[in-house]
Amino acid sequence: MALLEHELTQLKGNLVDMFLLVQKQLRKSMRALTDLDKDLGREVLFNERRVNAEELKIDKDCENLIALFSPVAIDLRFIFAAFKINSHLESIGDSAKGITKMVLELETKYDAQLLEAIQLQKMYEIANSMIDDNINALRGDDTSQARLVFKKDDELDSINRHATKIVAEHIAKGATDLVPLLNLITVVRRIERVGDLSSNIAEEIIFYVEAKVLKHEKEKI
Amino acid sequence: MAKECEVVKDYEMKAFSSNVEIESPSAEAIEMKEETAKNISASVSTGDKFKIETNNVHCWYSDFHVLRNVSMGIKPNTVTALIGPSGCGKSTFLRVFNRMNDLIEGFRIEGTVLIDSKDIFSREIVINELRKKVGMVFQKPNPFPKTIFENVAYGLRVNGVSHKKFIEETVERSLRQAALWEEVKDKLQKNALGLSGGQQQRLCIARAIAVEPSIILMDEPTSALDPISNAKIEELIYELKQKYTIIIVTHNMQQAARVSDKTAFFYLGDLVEYDETKIIFTNPKQEKTQNYITGRFG
Numbered sequence: 001m002a003l004l005e006h007e008l009t010q011l012k013g014n015l016v017d018m019f020l021l022v023q024k025q026l027r028k029s030m031r032a033l034t035d036l037d038k039d040l041g042r043e044v045l046f047n048e049r050r051v052n053a054e055e056l057k058i059d060k061d062c063e064n065l066i067a068l069f070s071p072v073a074i075d076l077r078f079i080f081a082a083f084k085i086n087s088h089l090e091s092i093g094d095s096a097k098g099i100t101k102m103v104l105e106l107e108t109k110y111d112a113q114l115l116e117a118i119q120l121q122k123m124y125e126i127a128n129s130m131i132d133d134n135i136n137a138l139r140g141d142d143t144s145q146a147r148l149v150f151k152k153d154d155e156l157d158s159i160n161r162h163a164t165k166i167v168a169e170h171i172a173k174g175a176t177d178l179v180p181l182l183n184l185i186t187v188v189r190r191i192e193r194v195g196d197l198s199s200n201i202a203e204e205i206i207f208y209v210e211a212k213v214l215k216h217e218k219e220k221i
Numbered sequence: 222m223a224k225e226c227e228v229v230k231d232y233e234m235k236a237f238s239s240n241v242e243i244e245s246p247s248a249e250a251i252e253m254k255e256e257t258a259k260n261i262s263a264s265v266s267t268g269d270k271f272k273i274e275t276n277n278v279h280c281w282y283s284d285f286h287v288l289r290n291v292s293m294g295i296k297p298n299t300v301t302a303l304i305g306p307s308g309c310g311k312s313t314f315l316r317v318f319n320r321m322n323d324l325i326e327g328f329r330i331e332g333t334v335l336i337d338s339k340d341i342f343s344r345e346i347v348i349n350e351l352r353k354k355v356g357m358v359f360q361k362p363n364p365f366p367k368t369i370f371e372n373v374a375y376g377l378r379v380n381g382v383s384h385k386k387f388i389e390e391t392v393e394r395s396l397r398q399a400a401l402w403e404e405v406k407d408k409l410q411k412n413a414l415g416l417s418g419g420q421q422q423r424l425c426i427a428r429a430i431a432v433e434p435s436i437i438l439m440d441e442p443t444s445a446l447d448p449i450s451n452a453k454i455e456e457l458i459y460e461l462k463q464k465y466t467i468i469i470v471t472h473n474m475q476q477a478a479r480v481s482d483k484t485a486f487f488y489l490g491d492l493v494e495y496d497e498t499k500i501i502f503t504n505p506k507q508e509k510t511q512n513y514i515t516g517r518f519g
Contacts, residue, residue: 002452002456003455003456003459003479003480004479063503064499064502064503067478067499067502067503068475068478068479068498068499068502069475069478069479070475070478
């Protein structure tokens, strides 16, 4: 195997690890929220340091690969893509951190019915499956997997709009504890943000595999 | 200028001493080493020392002071690249290690050069023995006008080895290590000059490793080759460092970046900077190095 090929395989492996790490962070932050498990929340905050360290390591690896191997064509695109995917993944990690910080300030559990009505669990599941799709796409250089992400993002956007309405109605009905409710909207936004970041990641995967730029295009074909 | 030289020398010493610091083994490590030393091959058991060490080396060709105060430590099983513009002294430095400069009239050296902690310029050193230990591969492939087999067997034969089976095994092993076996196994009795340039160069590497050196010097080993052969030799260098300590002179900076663990930048006889290759190519400490590797030199 060519030297660069070996290095790129390693970079891809590290990127997949980063995916799995932030996916786990997101899962734990959601469980901390629904179960009001503050210990789990603190664990998420602690592990945020690992996310940051991994981000720096992958950034450095990308810089080294460009400096040492002068990659061209798909190799160069892959390194560019990896560099940006890395940054998007770190932002997904930040979303998990944001959700967790809010959990740590929470005094009582959210009403299960309200969470059901805004479809929080469903949102999380969609966002999580988008991360899975991207991992599969990356592992197999499979852009059909990456393209699954865009549709799911539309779905998340629509749930997001719906959720805002429901919380507004809840307040209109005379809810008194407003801060947790407003925070809940922030949680919904953060998950919606995970969807946006996952779409960006999918675009990067398509960019390196097919050399197509889908950024800022409405039709992601 | 004088001040600049001081800075450079100071840096060298720091680079040198920092290596020494990292390398000094703890008591535990020494104990562990002693326990397991019997079972470990020679290359590993010397793993905590420098394979090659130069201290304050100066070289002259008559009155031309070609290398100035070069101190460097090279660890075993690593690839070290020597880079720098023509006339910077890098090839002279490479040829110090097998004492090939001795053949040049008016050549003079000061300072010490240690290989496996032995001074290679001391009187006890037998040059032929040294050169057995330190193989060399040149810029242009230079196979002998003999068969492929005899090229590789040559080193053994001149060393008086006549055991047929041993020679055959060594030829095959060397060709395999040089990633050439599959291409030539059916034509070992053909003339080596019929091989392509890239194959000839790998044959020269096979010839060099047949006598089991522990160090391989390479003087621009791929500059006469096409890109595919170039890539093959580079992959080979990467493979060979498992068994050998390799020093390579190259004008191709990207080659230095791709294959080496450490890079030394020479300029006008000074060792300007010596560090991890990753550092040299992403964040060199000396402005001269940066200017050279970014092509802004001169």
